[in-house]
Each structure stands twice: as C-alpha cells, then as structure tokens.
Amino acid sequence: MKHIVSLIIALLLIISEFSFAQQQHCFTSEKMQEQLAADPSLAARRADIEAFTQRWIADNANEEEQREVLTIPVVVHVIYSSSAMNISDDQIISQIDILNKDYRGQNADISGVPNIWSNRVADCEIQFSLATCDPNGYWTNGITRTETSVTNWNGSDDVKVTAFGGHDPWPAADYLNIWVCNIGSGLLGYAYQPGINPNLDGVVIGYRYFGLDSQSNTYDLGRTATHEIGHYLNLDHLWGPFGDNSNCTADDGVTDTPKQMEPNYGCNNTYPHESCGNGSNSDMFNNYMDYGNDQCLFFFTNGQKSRMRAAINGPRASLLNSGALSQCPVGIEERLPEASINVYPNPSSGATFIQCDRWNNLNSQLRVIDLSGRVVFSQNDLILGHAATEIDLSELSTGTYVLEIVTDNGIGTKKINIIN
Numbered sequence: 001m002k003h004i005v006s007l008i009i010a011l012l013l014i015i016s017e018f019s020f021a022q023q024q025h026c027f028t029s030e031k032m033q034e035q036l037a038a039d040p041s042l043a044a045r046r047a048d049i050e051a052f053t054q055r056w057i058a059d060n061a062n063e064e065e066q067r068e069v070l071t072i073p074v075v076v077h078v079i080y081s082s083s084a085m086n087i088s089d090d091q092i093i094s095q096i097d098i099l100n101k102d103y104r105g106q107n108a109d110i111s112g113v114p115n116i117w118s119n120r121v122a123d124c125e126i127q128f129s130l131a132t133c134d135p136n137g138y139w140t141n142g143i144t145r146t147e148t149s150v151t152n153w154n155g156s157d158d159v160k161v162t163a164f165g166g167h168d169p170w171p172a173a174d175y176l177n178i179w180v181c182n183i184g185s186g187l188l189g190y191a192y193q194p195g196i197n198p199n200l201d202g203v204v205i206g207y208r209y210f211g212l213d214s215q216s217n218t219y220d221l222g223r224t225a226t227h228e229i230g231h232y233l234n235l236d237h238l239w240g241p242f243g244d245n246s247n248c249t250a251d252d253g254v255t256d257t258p259k260q261m262e263p264n265y266g267c268n269n270t271y272p273h274e275s276c277g278n279g280s281n282s283d284m285f286n287n288y289m290d291y292g293n294d295q296c297l298f299f300f301t302n303g304q305k306s307r308m309r310a311a312i313n314g315p316r317a318s319l320l321n322s323g324a325l326s327q328c329p330v331g332i333e334e335r336l337p338e339a340s341i342n343v344y345p346n347p348s349s350g351a352t353f354i355q356c357d358r359w360n361n362l363n364s365q366l367r368v369i370d371l372s373g374r375v376v377f378s379q380n381d382l383i384l385g386h387a388a389t390e391i392d393l394s395e396l397s398t399g400t401y402v403l404e405i406v407t408d409n410g411i412g413t414k415k416i417n418i419i420n
C-alpha cells in the first residue's frame with residue numbers, strides 16, 4: 001500500500017511538472033511585464049514604438065518597400081557546462097537555415113495550413129545570417145562559446161553577463177544576440193521586444209530546442225527560435241501581451257490574426273477551434289506565435305509580417321547598417337596580438353608549426369576556419385612560446401583557411417594555404 005501511495009505521489013509530481021513545463025513554454029510576456037514594472041521609461045518607449053508601428057503599417061500597406069528582403073545579423077552565444085549543451089556549429093547553422101525558410105514561407109510543412117487561413121500566409125521577406133565581423137572588427141563565424149560553472153540559469157538574464165558566467169551581448173544595435181544555454185525553469189525560450197534596455201536585448205533559447213533534430217522530441221524543428229525572434233521583432237502571442245486573456249479584452253495588434261483566449265498546445269488541434277467569439281476564423285493554432293509542438297507550427301500572417309517589418313524599419317533599423325555582415329576579409333586581413341605569432345611552412349601540406357616570438361602563452365586555443373565560415377579543425381590547450389608547437393593539418397583539403405589563435409595576449413588570425 002505504501003508503495004502504491006508513493007507511486008501515485010510520484011505520478012502526480014510528474015504530471016504537475018509536465019503541466020508546469022507547458023505553462024512556462026515561453027517567458028516573454030512575464031519578462032516584459034517585469035521590466036515594465038522595473039523601468040518606468042520603458043512604457044513610454046513602447047508607446048512610441050507602437051505609435052510608429054501603426055503609422056508605418058498605414059503608410060506602407062502593400063507598398064514596394066515590403067518586397068525588399070531584409071537581412072538580420074546574428075551572433076549565437078553558446079553557454080555550456082556539459083558537452084550536450086555545447087551544441088555544434090552545424091546544429092547552429094541548421095537553425096539559421098530553418099529561420100530562413102520559416103521567415104520566407106519556404107518551409108515544406110506550410111502546405112499544412114488550413115484553407116481558411118491560406119490567403120493570409122506571408123513570405124515575411126526577412127532573413128538571417130551569422131555575423132562575419134565581431135564588434136572589434138575581427139573576422140568571426142558568428143558563434144561564441146563560453147564554458148561556465150553555472151549548470152542551470154533558472155530563466156535568469158545573468159546568462160547575458162560575462163562576470164556571472166555567461167557572455168556579455170555584442171552591441172544590440174548591430175547584432176541579434178541569441179544565447180543558447182540550459183535555460184531551466186521548464187522554459188523553451190524568451191525574448192525581449194523593441195525598446196528594452198540594450199544590455200538585456202535579444203533571445204534566449206534552451207539548448208535542447210535549438211536547430212534541426214535537436215535534443216527534444218516535440219520541439220525539435222527549431223520553431224522555438226522562429227517564435228522568439230517573432231517577439232524580438234515586436235510580435236505578441238495570439239492572445240495578446242499578457243499570460244491570461246480569459247476575458248478576451250487583449251489582442252496582439254494584428255488585424256488578420258483572430259482574437260484568441262489562450263495558448264493551444266500539442267499537435268491535436270483541429271479546425272475550427274473557437275474562442276473569444278472568433279467563429280469560423282478560429283484560433284490560429286498553426287501560427288508560429290501560438291504554443292503548439294514544432295511540427296504543427298507553419299506560418300506567420302501578412303499582418304504579422306507588417307509589424308515585424310515596421311520594427312526593422314524603426315526601432316531595429318540599426319541592424320541593417322551595422323557592418324556585422326560586411327566583408328570582414330576572410331584570410332586577407334591578418335591581425336596579431338602584441339606577441340607576434342609565426343606559422344610555417346605556408347603553404348603547408350600537413351605538419352604545421354606555430355611559434356610565438358616574445359611571450360609564453362599557456363592554454364591557447366586554435367581554430368582553423370574555411371572560407372564559408374566553418375570550423376574545420378580546433379585544438380585547445382596549445383602551448384605557444386619560442387619553441388615551435390606542431391599541429392597536423394593533413395586532413396584538410398587544398399585551399400585557403402584562417403588560423404584563429406586565442407592567447408592570453410590577444411587574438412591572432414593568420415591566413416594559411418593548404419596544399420594536399
């Protein structure tokens with residue numbers, strides 16, 4: 001009997017944990033409300049942005065401007081305390097590919113949109129690209145990696161602070177910052193909307209939910225990032241900016257998304273699912289700004305597109321002129337730390353020697369990056385000094401690469417040609 005009671009208690013705990021996790025799907029509304037309470041000037045900024053948004057939409061409805069594809073530079077900060085959290089470059093690139101499909105209406109599953117909504121489906125003409133220049137003008141692949149002793153962030157913005165074991169944002173005016181970490185608290189992710197303090201700006205996503213075939217059964221198609229970036233570009237949930245819309249007074253400020261009472265979860269929703277008197281328009285449960293499983297979220301509407309493009313032409317406009325995607329010359333511009341680094345022979349056919357003129361650099365890190373930005377070789381704990389250290393690049397195919405060396409005395413990049 002005692003065992004049965006324990007079993008029932010355990011089951012109840014699992015069930016309540018599961019419900020809790022569902023309720024915490026996305027924390028954007030709560031985070032924004034928290035900041036609105038903490039920072040009185042935020043409400044005024046948000047009101048200005050909303051006024052601008054409405055004006056911009058009225059001025060640009062169906063205009064030529066909306067046909068220009070806008071590209072947002074992205075930096076992904078991977079914050080990890082285990083190898084599972086240290087997701088690969090390929091996993092990150094798969095997420096960027098998903099964003100570029102979802103925001104261009106090119107996702108294959110878009111055919112699943114029920115007929116009633118098909119004429120509202122948008123090609124948002126927004127795309128994303130990993131940054132090629134970091135804030136100091138160094139070449140970058142748009143990914144930073146930080147090993148931390150923090151195993152669970154419990155939904156805290158401390159992940160955005162280097163001093164707390166996270167990683168400081170790159171300037172929010174120039175980059176969309178995405179932190180991938182063990183977010184905790186049953187959360188998939190959260191974002192801040194335009195107008196927020198730049199130190200907090202950006203998107204946080206749980207490492208299990210980032211990219212294609214990620215470490216989750218139900219949130220494995222990268223739609224958490226699609227959803228959170230929708231918030232970053234000034235979208236609300238379909239039920240409005242608050243957690244609860246049981247009296248149906250709130251709205252998302254988008255004309256072609258029906259008013260909706262609450263989130264729809266899972267994948268078993270069938271049309272029509274009515275609430276708030278939306279009748280045959282129904283809850284738009286396949287919209288990215290609802291809470292369904294990844295495989296049941298397919299589209300943004302034209303109205304949501306207009307709001308997001310208003311954001312990129314208004315409060316987020318600096319992203320378009322940031323230089324983060326400019327030709328930070330790969331393999332052409334070489335930068336060296338104060339202690340000069342020599343790499344020879346160059347060209348090399350495999351055995352390559354690295355030597356440092358003036359300093360001893362213990363625990364240096366080395367990465368070799370190809371011209372498309374992929375890391376093709378890496379080595380930690382390299383000891384650089386007067387005596388040359390040998391690395392083996394014989395696995396690389398013929399071509400030009402960038403050697404990026406991080407030492408105690410700074411970061412160096414050297415161009416190297418491989419002939420194999």
Ligand SMILES: [Zn+2]
Pocket residue numbers: 026027028029227228231237
């Ligand atoms: Zn959300």
